[in-house]
Amino acid sequence: xxxxxxxxxxxxxxxxxxxxxxxxxxxxxxxxxxxxxxxxxxxxxxxxxxxxxxxxxxxxxxxxxxxxxxxxxxxxxxxxxxxxxxxxxxxxxxxxxxxxxxxxxxxxxxxxxxxxxxxxxxxxxxxxxxxxxxxxxxxxxxxxxxxxxxxxxxxxxxxxxxxxxxxxxxxxxxxxxxxxxxxxxxxxxxxxxxxxxxxxxxxxxxxxxxxxxxxxxxxxxxxxxxxxxxxxxxxxxxxxxxxxxxxxxxxxxxxxxxxxxxxxxxxxxxxxxxxxxxxxxxxxxxxx
Amino acid sequence: xxxxxxxxxxxxxxxxxxxxxxxxxxxxxxxxxxxxxxxxxxxxxxxxxxxxxxxxxxxxxxxxxxxxxxxxxxxxxxxxxxxxxxxxxxxxxxxxxxxxxxxxxxxxxxxxxxxxxxxxxxxxxxxxxxxxxxxxxxxxxxxxxxxxxxxxxxxxxxxxxxxxxxxxxxxxxxxxxxxxxxxxxxxxxxxxxxxxxxxxxxxxxxxxxxxxxxxxxxxxxxxxxxxxxxxxxxxxxxxxxxxxxxxxxxxxxxxxxxxxxxxxxxxxxxxxxxxxxxxxxxxxxxxx
Numbered sequence: 001x002x003x004x005x006x007x008x009x010x011x012x013x014x015x016x017x018x019x020x021x022x023x024x025x026x027x028x029x030x031x032x033x034x035x036x037x038x039x040x041x042x043x044x045x046x047x048x049x050x051x052x053x054x055x056x057x058x059x060x061x062x063x064x065x066x067x068x069x070x071x072x073x074x075x076x077x078x079x080x081x082x083x084x085x086x087x088x089x090x091x092x093x094x095x096x097x098x099x100x101x102x103x104x105x106x107x108x109x110x111x112x113x114x115x116x117x118x119x120x121x122x123x124x125x126x127x128x129x130x131x132x133x134x135x136x137x138x139x140x141x142x143x144x145x146x147x148x149x150x151x152x153x154x155x156x157x158x159x160x161x162x163x164x165x166x167x168x169x170x171x172x173x174x175x176x177x178x179x180x181x182x183x184x185x186x187x188x189x190x191x192x193x194x195x196x197x198x199x200x201x202x203x204x205x206x207x208x209x210x211x212x213x214x215x216x217x218x219x220x221x222x223x224x225x226x227x228x229x230x231x232x233x234x235x236x237x238x239x240x241x242x243x244x245x246x247x248x249x250x251x252x253x254x255x256x257x258x259x260x261x262x263x264x265x266x267x268x269x270x271x272x273x274x275x276x277x278x279x280x281x282x283x284x285x286x287x288x
Numbered sequence: 289x290x291x292x293x294x295x296x297x298x299x300x301x302x303x304x305x306x307x308x309x310x311x312x313x314x315x316x317x318x319x320x321x322x323x324x325x326x327x328x329x330x331x332x333x334x335x336x337x338x339x340x341x342x343x344x345x346x347x348x349x350x351x352x353x354x355x356x357x358x359x360x361x362x363x364x365x366x367x368x369x370x371x372x373x374x375x376x377x378x379x380x381x382x383x384x385x386x387x388x389x390x391x392x393x394x395x396x397x398x399x400x401x402x403x404x405x406x407x408x409x410x411x412x413x414x415x416x417x418x419x420x421x422x423x424x425x426x427x428x429x430x431x432x433x434x435x436x437x438x439x440x441x442x443x444x445x446x447x448x449x450x451x452x453x454x455x456x457x458x459x460x461x462x463x464x465x466x467x468x469x470x471x472x473x474x475x476x477x478x479x480x481x482x483x484x485x486x487x488x489x490x491x492x493x494x495x496x497x498x499x500x501x502x503x504x505x506x507x508x509x510x511x512x513x514x515x516x517x518x519x520x521x522x523x524x525x526x527x528x529x530x531x532x533x534x535x536x537x538x539x540x541x542x543x544x545x546x547x548x549x550x551x552x553x554x555x556x557x558x559x560x561x562x563x564x565x566x567x568x569x570x571x572x573x574x575x576x
Contacts (some may be wrong), residue, residue, distance in 0.1 A: 020432045070433055101430075109430035142389075142397035144308045145358055145437050145548070260433070 012058075012079040015093065016116040017042075017100075020072045022107040024148050024257065028067040031056075038065075038108060042076070045103035049096070050084040062122045062264040063129050066216075068256030070149055073111075075264045077122040119273025120266075124280045128192060128265040130209040133222045133258050137229075141201035150203060151258035157204055157229035159196050165228040165235035166194035166206070169221065169242055176245040178221050179214035180253075187214045187245075196225065204229075207262065212279075216253050223251040300346075300367040303381065304404040305330075305388075308360045310395040312436050312545065316355040319344075326353075326396060330364070333391035337384070338372040350410045350552040351417050354504075356544030358437055361399075363552045365410040407561025408554075412568045416480060416553040418497040421510045421546050425517075429489030438491060439546035445492055445517035447484050453516040453523040454482035454494070457509065457530055464533040466509050467502035468541075475502045475533075484513065492517075495550065500567075504541050511539040 027035040031043065039059065046057050057078040065071060088095070096113040104110065119125070134150040136142065137157045143150075169175075169191050176187040193209040206222055224241065227233040233251070241250060267275050315323040319331065327347065334345050345366040353359060376383070384401040392398065407413070422438040424430065425445045431438075457463075457479050464475040481497040494510055512529065515521040521539070529538060555563050 020430070022432045022435070072431060072433070106435050107432055109432045109435065111430050142308070142399050143360060144310045144395055144397045145360070147310070147394050147397065149433050 012081055013085060014077050014079050014116040014120060015096070016112075016114055016120060016122065017076045017078065017097075017110060018112040019074055019076070019108060019110040021070060021074070021109070022148065023065060023068050023070040025107060026067065028069065029061050029064045041104055041108055042078075042100075045100050046078060048103055049099055050080060050087055053084070055079075060121065060123050062126050063261050065259075065261055066256050069259045069261070070257075071261035073263050074261055075122045075126070077116055077120060117269040117272060119269075119276060121272070121276040121280075122264075124276035125266055125272040126212075126264050126279070127267050127275060128209055128211055129213060129261065130193075130207065130263040130265070131213070131218045132260050132262050133206040133208070133218065133254070134260075135204040135206070135222075135226065135258060137204060139198075139202045140204070143201055143203075146201075146203070149257060149260060151255055153226055153230070155230050157226070158231065159198060159204065159229070161231075161235060162196040162204075162206070162225045162229045165225055165233075165238040166196055166208075166221075168235055168239040169194065173242055174245045175214060175217055175242070177241050177247055177250055178217050178224070179247075180216040180220075181247075182215060185214065189214060189217070194221075209265075218259060219253045219256065220250065222258075223254045226254065227251045300369055301373060302365050302367050302404040302408060303384070304400075304402055304408060304410065305364045305366070305385075305398060306400040307362055307364070307396060307398040309358060309362070309397070310436065311353060311356050311358040313395060314355065316357070317349050317352045329392055329396055330366075330388075333388050334366060336391055337387055338368060338375055341372070343367075348409065348411050350414050351501075351549050353547075353549055354544050357547045357549070358545075359549035361551050362549055363410045363414075365404055365408060405557040405560060407557075407564060409560070409564040409568075410552075412564035413554055413560040414500075414552050414567070415555050415563060416497055416499055417501060417549065418481075418495065418551040418553070419501070419506045420548050420550050421494040421496070421506065421542070422548075423492040423494070423510075423514065423546060425492060427486075427490045428492070431489055431491075434489075434491070437545060437548060439543055441514055441518070443518050445514070446519065447486060447492065447517070449519075449523060450484040450492075450494070450513045450517040453513055453521075453526040454484055454496075454509075456523055456527040458482060461530055462533045463502060463505055463530070465529050465535055465538055466505050466512070467535075468504040468508075470503060473502065477502060477505070482509075497553075506547060507541045507544065508538065510546070511542045514542065515539045 021038055027037050029038045031037050031039040042059060043056055059076060059078040061076040093115060097110045100110045136150050136152050139156050172190045174188050179187045190211045195207045197205055199205045208218055224238050228235060309326055315325050317326045319325050319327040330347060331344055347364060347366040349364040381403060385398045388398045424438050424440050427444050460478045462476050467475045478499045483495045485493055487493045496506055512526050516523060
């Protein structure tokens with residue numbers, strides 16, 4: 001990431017930021033008047049470093065998380081004009097991460113900033129997203145340092161049944177039964193992986209990866225899996241729910257605080273632009 | 289822990305609580321007027337369940353942690369009269385943990401409550417205490433969900449040098465160079481184990497176990513090890529510091545927020561009373 005700045009689209013250089021946040025005290029990613037959001041925190045920090053931007057630096061994130069949702073490895077991009085870049089003076093692109101961490105609040109942490117490869121769009125070039133949901137049941141150690149990102153549930157979860165139910169959802173489906181609908185958006189998604197296991201302290205971790213998620217999809221699936229884990233539903237019921245493609249009889253959308261974005265997947269550099277064009281046509285109006 | 293209540297000392301039954309807390313928003317364990325402390329939170333919850341107690345339930349903790357220090361496995365005891373126990377009605381001792389978790393704030397979590405074995409004293413029967421200190425340096429992943437319990441340090445720490453420095457401190461010594469002195473207290477302690485390693489996300493974890501710690505001892509040792517890790521001191525310098533048995537030239541006492549009490553060790557049940565008597569004679573005036 002320390003190559004000389006050579007990407008120059010319409011006079012702008014696109015940078016990629018890798019970062020994470022504790023979502024507890026944020027009203028999600030997207031800027032909203034008067035509310036503390038992650039996008040607003042970044043815009044404020046970028047403005048302090050590079051000056052005012054009428055186009056808000058074209059800042060765009062890979063996964064626009066809801067209020068209370070966390071991220072360990074989130075990705076965004078932003079664009080700088082040559083004039084803005086010049087404000088770095090003798091500092092380099094690599095120093096931007098350090099500068100951002102000094103200006104951003106402690107619950108946002110930047111791991112890296114670098115020049116993006118050609119054709120890169122943080123949101124539309126992404127080919128998959130991976131999330132984790134953490135559940136503490138009666139078997140789990142009650143770790144007070146993890147309550148901010150772990151949901152407490154009653155009883156003892158049946159992990160095997162939850163795994164079986166999860167595997168019913170794998171593949172390309174219309175996930176309308178698990179999505180909050182949005183006008184003009186498709187709810188067809190490809191669920192690529194879903195695992196349910198007990199980690200450290202016997203905490204139940206659900207990891208779930210898809211090309212993209214529609215609104216509330218992960219938290220809606222987790223709600224259904226909890227019902228299975230507690231014996232209130234069978235894996236067959238989950239399959240039936242998927243097939244009905246509407247939200248009738250669906251399970252509770254669980255609290256955002258147990259959810260963390262783990263990883264954004266991108267294709268090889270020479271496919272970034274093509275993927276961005278494809279995705280933008282498909283899902284412009286969607287929540288990722 | 290579900291045996292019938294049969295221990296009855298002077299009309300009182302002694303119970304053991306296993307619990308933990310996120311120390312961020314507490315002014316430490318010990319009750320202080322007007323301040324949010326862990327002891328005060330427990331006394332309030334116990335009073336709601338068992339009624340007023342003039343002797344504050346004889347509540348005593350194994351390790352009285354300072355403001356901002358966390359605990360994953362802390363231990364305390366408290367005593368109930370037969371009248372207080374009767375208030376449980378048809379509920380059992382096992383239900384107390386559940387009741388406490390409903391009444392306590394979320395940043396304190398109880399794992400278990402049970403009748404203590406004969407002669408048990410949470411503080412004085414303990415034979416050792418184990419703490420962990422977490423450090424994030426330039427190599428570490430900046431996990432925003434861990435900033436509340438991890439100290440950021442500059443540069444890249446030399447783990448091998450830190451390990452070597454730590455091993456200079458092993459054994460029975462007068463740790464006066466690493467303790468905030470208290471009148472009437474000895475600073476002789478047995479350091480039983482100290483390890484420095486990189487864990488998940490390359491976070492540096494220092495684990496340290498002693499029979500007991502004098503005031504500020506762990507944070508003072510960690511400050512010295514950071515100096516070694518950053519090349520500002522040598523392992524030989526740490527040995528020299530230990531031998532001088534005063535605080536001249538000692539290193540910074542680091543922030544409490546990186547510190548967590550991991551575990552309290554107790555002897556076999558038939559040695560609990562003897563250990564309690566021995567320790568109480570030795571260290572009544574001490575901080576554990």
